[in-house]
Amino acid sequence: MTRTHYIKILISLFIGAPLLVPVFAMAQLNSADINATVNAKAEVRTNAGTGATLSATTTARMEKARTKAAQEIERRIEALTKINARISEVTKISDQFKTNLNTNIQNQITALTALKVKIEGDTDLNTLKTDVQSITKSYRVFALVMPQTHIAAMADRMATAINIMIGVGNKLQTRLTEMQNAGSDVSTLITTLSDMGTKISDAQAKAQAAVNVTATLVPDDGDKEKMAANKAALREGRDNLNAAHQDLVDARKYITTILKGIREISASASASADTSATVETQ
Template identity: 40%
Template sequence: MKKITPVLLPLVAFAILLSPTFALAEEAVTTSVNAGATVTTPTATKVEVKATAGQSVALMRGKDRGNQEIDRRVTNLNTLIARVQGMKNLSDADKASIAGTLTAQVNALNALKAKINADTDLETLKGDVKSITDSYRIYALIIPQGGIITAADRIVTISTTMQLIAVKFETRIAAAATAGNDVTAIRVVFEEYKAKLADASLQAQAAVNAIVTLVPDNGDATKRAANTKALKDARAQIVVAQKDLQTARKDADKIITALKGMKAAASTTTTTEASAGAQ
């Protein structure tokens, strides 16, 4: 082995003296790094906990909102089901069909509510809550459909009652003519009365036919536009039918007033109460 030259001895000795210093410096750096990691770890944990807490709050609020929207729709649907079951001019089969469709919507909404309450992912929850309006269209389609159907049923009920009164009018007018009264003007009013009642029933039925088969659009813009137009047209037909009934009521009052002034009217008077009963 080579001997260390005298010139290098001082350098070696100096290096030996410095080695503990380097070791201490390295230990200090390591300790500093470890200490930094120890400091940052709780901060990351706090951020994670905060994010988790925020998501929990968002989930809770989303579920509350979804439940409220569903409960409101279910309440309105159940009210509509009761109205359908009380309709007078629908057959039992038609009542069962419409009520069955509405009940299916109630069941579907309740199933969606259960899914919403079980959601643990915020994005999934958002999609489920959004589907309440996009997929079911309770207020955009189902409730308006039911409103048109019940309005049409009431119109047909009133029209049918007033048509029964028309038979009595016919008898009174014929009796007045036999007694020598001029019934030309009253017959014109009577013909309008019958025509308005017939048209009211026709318009009401057309309104129902236009919307009874509509289904939710499920996000289809073309179908949504078609549904909107069909509902608008049906509402317009209901308005026409209601105006027909208003005109028919006025005609009934004119007929009653005219008959009261005729000779045959004394024993065959059609009372205003009968007309009021049709309303």
């Protein structure tokens, strides 16, 4: 190797070295990044352990379950309290039936209140799960007691309306008899009064049927056939009450017709009396 060769090698090294430095630097940097990432992941896994992550998820699930359960329990307690206040005012259904309804409602309120307290205090997921499931299971009692009580309350009010209607019917009967005895033709109005009586009797029978078909129903305790039978009976009770209500609405229209007829006949009789008096005076 001549001197010229040595000089060329030296010049090449002098020029190429700065170009190679970044390559080494980058290689080092990449290596550091990888190590840092690996270390960081390792560190994360070490610091936040698997058990801690599961616990946080479970707590969140339990909290969500508690909130939903509380909402449903409060909704039911509110509805039961409201219908209990309503049923305490009824006067026409039998004392025994009223007592039974009141007892059932109170038992439901007590059970739901206790369940709510238990769920709030549950610390174990499985226990909470069982308690929350019992809300769904107990719904069948709620689904029976509520319509059963509403039907009884409606039948009670219907009995009051029927009593008023019978009272009005008796008064109209007296008035029509008086007018008939005085010589007025009230035959059409008497027929209307008779139709009114038929509607009232029909309403009374249907209201009674609604109570009869629903009063003795008991919770199905998971029996699907019994559940279907209960539902059918409740719907039958509801349909009877709606039909009875329509009868009373029709009967109310007859009252308007009869009153209008009484006024017209009275006005006509009064006008005739006035004319007679005028003729006699002349």
